[in-house]
Amino acid sequence: MLTALRRRAAMARFNWICRDVLKTPPLQIKPARLRIVSMVSGADHLMYLLAIKSFYRHLLGGEIVIMDDGTLTERHRALFRRHLGSPRFVRMDSIATAACPKGGCWERLLYILDLSRDSYVIQLDSDMLATGPIPEVLEAIRENRAFTLNTGSDQVISSLEDVASAARLPPSGPPHIQVLAERSLPHLPAGMGRRYVRGSAGFAGFACNDTNRQAVEAFSTAMQGLTGPRWAEWGTEQVASNYLVANSPGGVALPWPRYSCFFGDNPDEALASAAMLHFLGTWRWHEGTYLRLAKQVIAEMTRSTYVQPAVYMPRETARRVSA
Known part of the structure; x- marks a missing residue:
């Protein structure tokens, strides 16, 4: 109870101090073969506004897509329209998960993979903050290469065997589902991708590719067979995202x-x-x-001092790659 109260107090303080994000200029939305998707909660609406505006200032275009977790009100939607042009709103509960688990952000991942059939797609969490130029991301978009946020200096794209060896079991009690899943990876059926990276699904890019969803559904089915009912736990969507990025041609850990x-x-x-x-x-x-x-970034955006980068737009003939 005390922890929950402290968390609410910290969020209230953040919203009060960072309300100046509402004074920053509205984004100038421009078309591009790029979509930026975020799952947004009403409680995090100012945090999300800061995340997307701090990130989009480094781009030259792209469609903003907001996945409503069911808590956004019409007031939130009107606020987003005022600051973000005409974002697309999608209800999370409208996404079918088919062979994959329900909940745990699986709807978000599957929707992103559906969109990736005809555009590059970036997943951006509401608690991300862009504090400087992002040339590596722009290059990945331009070259149609997947990427994921890194989680440490020693996290690189590796073989399934090396990943399983590095996944440490706790001294007692059941392992976290991500550890259990990573230790199970070498047992995937022959013919499936043999690479993985321990990245973060909080910020990830997915190449334009019409086989992404089939690949992740096959992976989910195989992992459910290896881990049983635990595959429905929170955290498996991140494992799937990491696996998909690692096995996408040219995929990188930022x-x-x-x-x-x-x-x-x-x-x-x-x-x-x-x-x-x-x-x-x-x-x-x-x-x-x-x-x-956050205050530093808001001040920069208020002054409009940041100069956008050189043209990076995804090539009209973006190469179609296999998962």
């Missing part, structure tokens, strides 16, 4: 620490040189780092 999760121990020099940071869970309130950087 360089750490320029693109990283904030765990409270990030060196000051790493924060100063960061391009994208993921302030997940309770770490977003650690020592005021998120709030300090």
Whole structure:
């Protein structure tokens, strides 16, 4: 109860101090073969507005898609329309998951893969913050290569055997589903992709490819056979996202620490040189780092001092790749 009260108090303080994001200029939405998808909660509407506006300022175009988790009101939608042009709204509960689990962000991933049949798609969590130029992301979009946010300096795309060996079981009690899944990866059926990366689904890019959904459905079916009913637990969608990126031709883990999760121990020099940071869970309130950087980004956007990058638009003849 005390933890929940502290979390609500921290969020209220964040919303109060960061309300100046509402004073930043509306985005100028331009067409491109790119979609930016986020699952948004009403409680996080200002946080999301900061995430998408801080990120979109580095782009030259793309459609914004908002997945409503069921808590957005018409007031939230009107606010987003005022700041984000004409975003597309999609109800999360309208997405069929077929052979994959329900909940746990699976609807978001599957919807993104449906969109990736005819455009590049980026998944952006509401607690992401773009603090600097993102040339590696622009290059991935231009070259139609998948990417994922990194979770540490030693996380690289590896063989399934190496990943399973590195996944450590806890000394007692059942392992987290991600650990159990990663230890099961070498037992995937022959012919399936043999690579994986321990990335974060909080920020990931998916190449334009009309076989993405079939690939992840096949992966989910195989993993359910290996892990049983636990495959329905929260965390399996991230495993699937990591697997899909790693096995997408040219897929990359973005360089750490320029693109990283904030765990409270990030060196000051790493924060100063960061391009994208993921302030997940309770770490977003650690020592005021998120709030300090958020205020800095809001000030930059209010002054409109950031110069957009050179043209990066995805090629009209984006190569179609196989999963």
